[in-house]
Amino acid sequence: MRSLLVVGTGLIGTSVALAARRAGVEVFLADRDAATARVAESLGAGRAETPRHPVDLALVAVPPTQVGLVLREAQQRRAARSYTDVAGVKGEPGRDVLRLAPDPAAYVGGHPMAGRERSGPLAATADLFTGRTWVLTPSERTGAAALRSATTLAELCGATPVCLDSRAHDAMVALTSHVPHLMAGLTAARLREGPAGTEKLVGEGVRDVTRVAAGDPALWTDIVRSNAAPIAAVLRAVHDDLTRLLAAVEALAATGPDGHEQAVHDIAALLEQGAAGAARARPPGDRIRLRVTVGPQPGALAALLPATPQAVVAATANPDGTLAVHLDVPAATAGAAAAELRAAGWDVAVDEGAAVCRVAAGR
Numbered sequence: 001m002r003s004l005l006v007v008g009t010g011l012i013g014t015s016v017a018l019a020a021r022r023a024g025v026e027v028f029l030a031d032r033d034a035a036t037a038r039v040a041e042s043l044g045a046g047r048a049e050t051p052r053h054p055v056d057l058a059l060v061a062v063p064p065t066q067v068g069l070v071l072r073e074a075q076q077r078r079a080a081r082s083y084t085d086v087a088g089v090k091g092e093p094g095r096d097v098l099r100l101a102p103d104p105a106a107y108v109g110g111h112p113m114a115g116r117e118r119s120g121p122l123a124a125t126a127d128l129f130t131g132r133t134w135v136l137t138p139s140e141r142t143g144a145a146a147l148r149s150a151t152t153l154a155e156l157c158g159a160t161p162v163c164l165d166s167r168a169h170d171a172m173v174a175l176t177s178h179v180p181h182l183m184a185g186l187t188a189a190r191l192r193e194g195p196a197g198t199e200k201l202v203g204e205g206v207r208d209v210t211r212v213a214a215g216d217p218a219l220w221t222d223i224v225r226s227n228a229a230p231i232a233a234v235l236r237a238v239h240d241d242l243t244r245l246l247a248a249v250e251a252l253a254a255t256g257p258d259g260h261e262q263a264v265h266d267i268a269a270l271l272e273q274g275a276a277g278a279a280r281a282r283p284p285g286d287r288i289r290l291r292v293t294v295g296p297q298p299g300a301l302a303a304l305l306p307a308t309p310q311a312v313v314a315a316t317a318n319p320d321g322t323l324a325v326h327l328d329v330p331a332a333t334a335g336a337a338a339a340e341l342r343a344a345g346w347d348v349a350v351d352e353g354a355a356v357c358r359v360a361a362g363r
Contacts, residue, residue: 001025001152003055005079007070009040009048011116012086013061014124017045019157022126028055040121054078057149059110060085063219064226068096075102082149084110088173089226090137090166098139108146109137109166111173112159117214130158137166174230176281179238181212181220182231188213245270275350276335288334289313289326293347296321304346 002025006017009031017027017040027046031037037048058080060070064087071083083106087093090109098104114132116123134154138147154161164172188210191198224231248263248270279288294300294315301323305312311327318324329337334350341348 005058008061014040014121015128018126023156063222064089067093068100072100082146083107084150104141105143111135119216134159179234184213279334288331294323
């Protein structure tokens with residue numbers, strides 16, 4: 001690829017431009033806000049001017065609802081030989097392109113799975129996509145040249161291109177990106193109602209949970225509007241869990257012990273599901289520590305070792321005479337490993353501070 005036009009010089013567009021420039025590609029920049037394009041230009045992302053001849057690829061970096069219209073305008077003036085976008089939703093923009101674009105074969109949908117809590121060109125970095133997945137969603141009308149150009153762009157940005165059906169993509173990102181962003185926003189909104197001095201008690205856990213809530217509200221409103229059905233499906237499942245959790249916590253808060261045992265069981269089950277899900281969110285190859293409580297009986301540790309070959313990394317004595325045995329296991333299989341150990345009667349917890357994955361009985 002020799003030349004690239006980036007339409008939309010926000011965080012993603014400017015980061016792509018910076019990565020392309022680093023790879024030696026000639027980059028042109030365009031934005032409906034000329035001042036924003038000039039900021040990107042001053043960062044070394046390219047030239048804020050219209051190319052005289054069609055470029056190899058035009059990257060449309062605008063909100064999902066604008067992709068079809070912007071792409072139509074770019075194709076009408078023959079800005080490029082191939083086109084792609086970076087919208088976080090693929091179904092609706094893809095349908096808009098098929099309906100509006102003069103040459104749908106020259107377009108392939110794209111979505112680099114990277115971002116930051118900050119927006120705008122000043123938040124951009126050439127390394128934003130390094131080691132990340134870059135989803136491409138070719139339609140039945142996408143031509144080989146467009147797919148090849150978009151794949152090349154992803155690779156020169158340091159990303160790994162992966163082809164997905166647009167419907168599958170939208171269902172996945174509703175679960176992995178859109179609903180988590182909404183939940184972060186809801187959690188952060190509660191902080192506004194906290195009493196004076198609340199900020200003094202904010203630790204890394206709260207910051208981790210709420211970090212993405214600082215994203216551009218207008219952009220995220222557009223994303224939710226464009227992917228409403230898959231997001232609603234995930235939110236319904238979250239609603240069911242919240243209803244169950246609220247009922248359990250209210251039971252514990254009520255006077256008297258009635259329902260306490262079931263409430264504790266329900267809370268533990270929800271937290272256990274969360275611990276298992278968190279393992280899937282870890283990077284490939286990441287590992288996690290499990291803590292297994294081993295009774296004081298002679299030979300108790302020996303009984304554990306056959307079930308955990310090569311996993312034991314440390315064992316420390318507890319004040320009650322039991323041992324805390326620390327196991328190092330792949331994060332992707334931590335949930336299954338904990339479940340197998342629990343089924344065998346061991347007292348197990350994820351060794352990250354929170355006491356989860358516990359069972360009542362331990363050997």
